[in-house]
Amino acid sequence: xxxxxxxxxxxxxxxxxxxxxxxxxxxxxxxxxxxxxxxxxxxxxxxxxxxxxxxxxxxxxxxxxxxxxxxxxxxxxxxxxxxxxxxxxxxxxxxxxxxxxxxxxxxxxxxxxxxxxxxxxxxxxxxxxxxxxxxxxxxxxxxxxxxxxxxxxxxxxxxxxxxxxxxxxxxxxxxxxxxxxxxxxxxxxxxxxxxxxxxxxxxxxxxxxxxxxxxxxxxxxxxxxxxxxxxxxxxxxxxxxxxxxxxxxxxxxxxxxxxxxxxxxxxxxxxxxxx
Amino acid sequence: xxxxxxxxxxxxxxxxxxxxxxxxxxxxxxxxxxxxxxxxxxxxxxxxxxxxxxxxxxxxxxxxxxxxxxxxxxxxxxxxxxxxxxxxxxxxxxxxxxxxxxxxxxxxxxxxxxxxxxxxxxxxxxxxxxxxxxxxxxxxxxxxxxxxxxxxxxxxxxxxxxxxxxxxxxxxxxxxxxxxxxxxxxxxxxxxxxxxxxxxxxxxxxxxxxxxxxxxxxxxxxxxxxxxxxxxxxxxxxxxxxxxxxxxxxxxxxxxxxxxxxxxxxxxxxxxxxxxxxxxxxxxxxxxxxxxxxxxxxxxxxxxxxxxxxxxxxxxxxxxxxxxxxxxxxxxxxxxxxxxxxxxxxxxxxxxxxxxxxxxxxxxxxxxxxxxxxxxxxxxxxxxxxxxxxxxxxxxxxxxxxxxxxxxxxxxxxxxxxxxxxxxxxxxxxxxxxxxxxxxxxxxxxxxxxxxxxxxxxxxxxxxxxxxxxxxxxxxxxxxxxxxxxxxxxxxxxxxxxxxxxxxxxxxxxxxxxxxxxxxxxxxxxxx
Numbered sequence: 001x002x003x004x005x006x007x008x009x010x011x012x013x014x015x016x017x018x019x020x021x022x023x024x025x026x027x028x029x030x031x032x033x034x035x036x037x038x039x040x041x042x043x044x045x046x047x048x049x050x051x052x053x054x055x056x057x058x059x060x061x062x063x064x065x066x067x068x069x070x071x072x073x074x075x076x077x078x079x080x081x082x083x084x085x086x087x088x089x090x091x092x093x094x095x096x097x098x099x100x101x102x103x104x105x106x107x108x109x110x111x112x113x114x115x116x117x118x119x120x121x122x123x124x125x126x127x128x129x130x131x132x133x134x135x136x137x138x139x140x141x142x143x144x145x146x147x148x149x150x151x152x153x154x155x156x157x158x159x160x161x162x163x164x165x166x167x168x169x170x171x172x173x174x175x176x177x178x179x180x181x182x183x184x185x186x187x188x189x190x191x192x193x194x195x196x197x198x199x200x201x202x203x204x205x206x207x208x209x210x211x212x213x214x215x216x217x218x219x220x221x222x223x224x225x226x227x228x229x230x231x232x233x234x235x236x237x238x239x240x241x242x243x244x245x246x247x248x249x250x251x252x253x254x255x256x257x258x259x260x261x262x263x264x265x266x267x268x269x270x271x272x273x274x275x
Numbered sequence: 276x277x278x279x280x281x282x283x284x285x286x287x288x289x290x291x292x293x294x295x296x297x298x299x300x301x302x303x304x305x306x307x308x309x310x311x312x313x314x315x316x317x318x319x320x321x322x323x324x325x326x327x328x329x330x331x332x333x334x335x336x337x338x339x340x341x342x343x344x345x346x347x348x349x350x351x352x353x354x355x356x357x358x359x360x361x362x363x364x365x366x367x368x369x370x371x372x373x374x375x376x377x378x379x380x381x382x383x384x385x386x387x388x389x390x391x392x393x394x395x396x397x398x399x400x401x402x403x404x405x406x407x408x409x410x411x412x413x414x415x416x417x418x419x420x421x422x423x424x425x426x427x428x429x430x431x432x433x434x435x436x437x438x439x440x441x442x443x444x445x446x447x448x449x450x451x452x453x454x455x456x457x458x459x460x461x462x463x464x465x466x467x468x469x470x471x472x473x474x475x476x477x478x479x480x481x482x483x484x485x486x487x488x489x490x491x492x493x494x495x496x497x498x499x500x501x502x503x504x505x506x507x508x509x510x511x512x513x514x515x516x517x518x519x520x521x522x523x524x525x526x527x528x529x530x531x532x533x534x535x536x537x538x539x540x541x542x543x544x545x546x547x548x549x550x551x552x553x554x555x556x557x558x559x560x561x562x563x564x565x566x567x568x569x570x571x572x573x574x575x576x577x578x579x580x581x582x583x584x585x586x587x588x589x590x591x592x593x594x595x596x597x598x599x600x601x602x603x604x605x606x607x608x609x610x611x612x613x614x615x616x617x618x619x620x621x622x623x624x625x626x627x628x629x630x631x632x633x634x635x636x637x638x639x640x641x642x643x644x645x646x647x648x649x650x651x652x653x654x655x656x657x658x659x660x661x662x663x664x665x666x667x668x669x670x671x672x673x674x675x676x677x678x679x680x681x682x683x684x685x686x687x688x689x690x691x692x693x694x695x696x697x698x699x700x701x702x703x704x705x706x707x708x709x710x711x712x713x714x715x716x717x718x719x720x721x722x723x724x725x726x727x728x729x730x731x732x733x734x735x736x737x738x739x740x741x742x743x744x745x746x747x748x749x750x751x752x753x754x755x756x757x758x759x760x761x762x763x764x765x766x767x768x769x770x771x772x773x774x775x776x777x778x779x780x781x782x783x784x785x786x787x788x789x790x791x792x793x794x795x796x797x798x799x800x801x802x803x
Contacts (some may be wrong), residue, residue, distance in 0.1 A: 040660050060527075061584055061655055061662075133676055181510060216654065219671040220646070234504075234525050264582050 007267040014263030017256035018177050024253055027075040033249065037065030039223040043067075047239050059239045065245055068223050074108050075224040076253075079136060080205035081142035087205075088198045090144065091151025096182055096190075098152070099159030106156075112150045121146035125208055129217045136219040139212065154197050158190035163210060192268035199261035203254045225250050284333075306783060308793070309367035310505050313474065313500035318457035319386070319439050320446070325396045325521060328436045328794045330477050330498050334375075335439030335549075336461035338366055338418075338798070339386070339430070343546055343790050345702065346605035347430060351380065351440055353416075358521030362424025362746035368416045372486040375467045382412035387443035389420070392451055395579045399706060403432045418556045419650040425745045428703035434547070435464060436794040437702060465491035465798040474500060485798070492801035504528075511538065511778050518779035520544070521795040524649040526652065529776045539781050542589065542774035544792020549598035549700035549707070550775070552590070552659070552759055554768040555685065558729040562640060567629035569765040572693070573613045574622035575667045576660065582687050582771050584655045589776055595771035596708050598700045600772075600790075605747050606704055608755030610762025614650065638740035639668040645674045645684065645694035650705060656695055685726045688721055697773060700722055704754060709738045711767055729766030 016179070027034065037043065050057040056065035098109040104237075110230045128142035162168060163186055170173055171181045212218050213226025214233070224248040232242025314326035320337065338352040347355075372380040373781040389410050393400030403525040406426040406792065411419040416698070431439055445453055445461050460468050463486065466479035479496040499516060501507045508528040510516040514537060524532065562568045582590035586648075591599065595610035609765075615621070631639040644664070646657035659671050664671045674685065684691050702708035710716045710723065714730030734757055741753040762769070779786055782803050789795040 039664070040658055040662060041665075042580075042659070061659060130677060133674070133680070209596070216651070216675065220654075220657075220675045231655070235527055236525060237531070 002270075004267050007270060008263055010027065011263045011266065013259045014267075015252050017259030017263065020252050020256040021260065024073050024249075024256075025077065027070050028077050031070040031074045034070045037064075037067065039063065039067040039071035041067075047235075049239070050241050050245075056245055057239070058237055059228070059242050060239070065228070065241060068228050069225070069246060070247060071223040072225045072228055075219070076206055076209060076226070076250075077137070079139050079143070079209050079219075079224070083140045083147065083205045083209075084198055084201045086140065086144035087148040087201060088151055088194065091148035092155050092187070092190075092194065094148070095152040095155030096159050096187060099156035100163055100178070100182055100186065102160075102208070109152075110156070113149045117149040118148075120145075122208060122211065125212060125214070126217065129212060130153040134212075134217050134219055137220050139209060139219055141266050142212075146208070147204060149202055150199055151194070151201070154193050155190055158193055159186055162186050162189045196261055196265040196268065199257060199264055203257040203261070206250065206254055206257070278581075281593055288528075292652065295479055299358060300785075300799075300801040301803070302492050302801075304492075304783075305494050305497060306786075306797070306800065306802070307487050307509065307510075307516040308496060309516045309523050310498050311500070311507065311519070311523035312502070313519050316457050316459045316532050317468070317471065318454070319436070319460075320392045320400075320441060321396050321452065321457070325648050327686075329521075330479070331439065331460050331462075332434075332436040332532050332791065332794045333466040333479055333496060333796050334460045334464045334468050335441070336464050337435035337438050338368075338435050339433040339442060340675070341431070341434060341547060341702075341790050343543070344553060345431060345547060345601070345790055346604070347433070350433070350435065352638035357745075360685045361427070361743075362422045364420040364430070366418045368786040369486055370416055372458075372463050373459050373484055374445070375482060376415060376442070376445070378442060380440070380442070380446055380463050382418040383415075384443045385418040386410040386412050387447055390443045392441060393438055396451060397438075398433070399701070400438065400596055403429055403438070404707060412641070415647070424743045426743070427707035427747070427750065428742070431547075431702035432706060434702075434789075434791055434794075435462075435796055436791050465492075465796050466496055467592065470488035476500065487798055490798045491796075492799070493797065496797065508532065508633060508646040511688050511760070511780070514780055517783050518777065518782035518793070521775050524776070526589055526776070527621045529589070529778065530587060532778050533727070533776075537781055539779050540776050541779065542776055544777055544790065544795070545775050546600040546790030547702045548791070548794070550598045550697050550773040551593055551596070551700060552656075552695070552697045552770045552773050553593075554693055554770060555696050555726045556729075556766055556768065557689060557691050558766045559689065560692060562629065562631065565629050566764055568631070569623045570763075571622040571629070571667060571670070571767075572611075572664065573762075573765045573768045574618040574625070575663050575669070576613070576614075576768060576770060577663050578614055578621070579769055580663075581656060585652055585659055586771070587774070589774040590771040591774060593771050594763050596767065596769055597704055597754060598772050599760055600700070601704065605751040606754050608751070608758035613762075613768075619666060623710060626667060626669075633668045637668060638670045641670045641672065642692040644671040644672050645681060646673055647695045647697070648676060648678050648681050649697075653695060660695065682722050686722045686724065689719075689726070690729060695727075695770075696723075696726075703739075705742050709742070712761060713738050727766040728763065731760070731764070734760050 020183045041062050044058045044062045046060050046062040048054055048058040054064045094109050125142045125146045132138040168185050171185050210226030213224045214230040218224055218227050228246040229243050236243055310326045310329045317331050319327050319331040338350055340348040340350045342348055351369055353368045353369045356365050394404040406422040406424045407420055408423050409421040410531055442461055445456055463481050467483045469478045469480050471477045475499040481491055481494050493725050503526050508524050530764045532538050540714050556563050556569050558564055578592040597606055597607050601607040624638055633639055644660055647653040661671045661673055664800050699707050712725055712729055714735050715730050716724040718724055737753050737757040741750050744750045784801055785799045
């Protein structure tokens, strides 16, 4: 039997995903070194095509597309990761309590979760941004508010199955308190589906953030990939690179996160992978 | 070569002259106009929402019309005389004019329209007709306006777009605010309203009993509403639509359309509207209460960059609150020149003097700049402003909200530092310019007035004098003094005169024949 890491890292799809995602993370970390100026700074003539003084060209105001891409990676990833962490934290809390205690508490919490689940998530995010006004913080809030319900359902289902196992009953008999049992016995055993769902959630968060920025609802003072596409879409026929370059970046990043997520799933549940 | 070119031009001119009469205006044809967005109603007597006038100016006539120098021409009025004291204006009305329902047009309709509708309900009419105390109707073809004070600006606001003459027997019945004909207008204009299919089009047909003999030439006007910008461009490109203006086509698409042989692009036809792009500054809030800070921002702004790269060349640097379209009427004046070559040094010096030296990180202070929520060129304008301010050490954060929130912030809560905006100069400075900085227009909750809350007794007095000054030359002098004072104080930064491009299919002629452009009536337009 191979170990988890062997199963995970030797999967070719995971390798492809990790290479691209690693590159994006590196660019995001080194954005200030690669493009030391403000990405909104006007540095050249507008609509300079790629390949000249500016490797990836300039946009309609003469801003460097490469600088935008690097700083945009940082914003996009940061917002996606933060909102996913918030969604996972909140979703786990609700799911664990609902699953562990059951009964009336479960009913109340799950009906509330279903209420959020029935609202189309992207429309809900638009409404939230319209109410909160657009800023990076509010984007994180809006994205996490629309993405926690699936986490809750996954965690609750896992908790329900784990809590009837013998070691949990043993802990109860041993006199451990509820929160100690939840944290030390139950939750560690729900980790693998949680990690898989969470990693895929990062991809969804990137898409929501990009779509909101595309509609002009993104953070106006942060360069992001969605913003670049939104600002460039009117010039699709004049300057293809304004939309294509960040569009491809989003596509590849979301794809690589999905590959990694699936790889995690296969590695954590080897029997499922064989089916 | 030069000689050849010259002779070619001469030949072309000769041919054009020779062919002139042969190209007689032909009757017939349907004109498709694109109006964006769809108007909320067709009641121009109660709402000044832009798209309404693009439809209803074809249905309603005014007492007067105007030429490109903003001089009055005759409309429903056959002649008019202004008394020497400026307090009595007598209009002789045309005989034999009928409304679209067949009933005759008389002085009673003028009296009703001015006194009962426009003076009390029209958002701008309240100001236009403020001085009118009565409209007397000694007979059916005479309307005498009695004024408390001279009101020279009123004479510029009597077009069918600005002051449409309504039939009393239709609009006088029932409540004017909720009138059933608000969406089915009845007027005396060259085209009759036929049908409005919501979300699709308004159809207007030729008024066969129009009072101008032989006009209009077109059989029909269809005003189409197309929500998607690229579909609008495609419709004009394919010749499915024939005219569109007021930013209905994105500026970068205009360049592509203008390259087509079938299409012409003009920026004429906005002389009576004169939109001015500006930045409103909250003069009650530190540090913007300091005139040096405001002047520095004014210098910092790169007008040429904004016009060339945000509006793709459709603009002209503004030199004060009054548009250069008022040059022919003598009311134009240039203020302080903020486009001098050493403007950045001047801005830096002013900010140093104002007590905001650059800190270690190169910035002086931080502020929030609100973006006009009217679409993407405004967003890019905001980004350009942010960069211009950064060049002089002001770190600006951009804020983008929806229209309702933004209007409340600027005109009700006054909770802002600076915001972009655009205001129409309209037919006269009294109507479009005074509202921006007269102290009596600091009205909490009223939009598009004095949001910067700046005023001075001196400029107030100049405007009050210019309002009632009947002599055009003296008015012009007052306005030049006003423009200098206002640009010096810079409560509002005048960026550029917006030149809306109008896209016209070359098959159609004479569409833009007045300073109201698309707000004109198309009576003289014809298809080749």
